[in-house]
Amino acid sequence: MSELIWSLQMPQPLVVAPSLSSLFVLPHLSMYPEKILAAIIISPIIPSSMKAEDYVKIKVPTLVISGDKDQKNNLKPAKALEKIPGSELRIFPHASSPAHQSQPKLFHKELYNFLKKFK
Template identity: 30%
Template sequence: MSQVEVSEGTVEAPGCTSPLFYRQSRASSGEAEMSVLLLHGRRFSSENWLKIGTLHALADAGCRAVAVDLPGLGRSSSAEAPAAVGELVPAAFLTDVCERLRLGPVVLISPSLSGMYSLPLLLQQPHMLRAYIPIAPICTDKISAQQYRSIKVPTLIVYGDGDTELGEVSLSNLSQLPNHSVAVMKGAGHACYLDDPDAWHRLLVDFLAKL
């Protein structure tokens, strides 16, 4: 196992009054084979990905992983959100963040609240995504069936079988993506990755190995 380096930084984002905070990990030896951008839910931040070991697991798998604190949350709390919760954020927001961080094409991990950020990028800038990993995101009902069917990005839909509300709704909508697979985490709730980090890391690394 390689030694993993975790660093911190900030990045400017369009429309934000202050920069966004991020954590970054990569193995200390060798070039990263792919880049991964981790978003988070409403009550969470990049710190959760650090605490449960996802940043380390991705670095061990040969990835450069960047976990961003979304506007108004975590250590980006002073940055004003570009849209109200539940409204789709223009794709230019994440496009600009990815370009400034030199990420791309990127694997995008998007739980819960972060769907309002990730779905517009998936729809409008699919060439920027190497893969998409939604975890019961919001706003999936704001994309039409025709739009979903036009997106060819490899997608791993993840949800906990205890998430009978948003998990099932998002699964129903996201299953219209033509190039998708589904991973159900048994005995897990809405934030399924927190309930069983080891299982989450196994399915994540297995999926990335097939890209």
């Protein structure tokens, strides 16, 4: 991921990681927090290599979104990411995985509110 960011000459992009892509983004946030402006993690899947102490290394503003009807992941991964300092967790009602597809209007509202911080 670092090579991609470097090759695209992106100084601190905002990363959106739905579902499986969180397997790549979360370790990157832990190892290289200075390279990402912010992250939006949707219906996360947490890599088995990550431990609770890795979450506190993430110094990137992070919005975590999950659905309350997410049968595949349940809410454990999303709630675990609340350990990221300054993270925001949003549980969408009546939403399955991925939550942004189940509740697109609510997703866009939360996305807009989160992005307003990064003018």
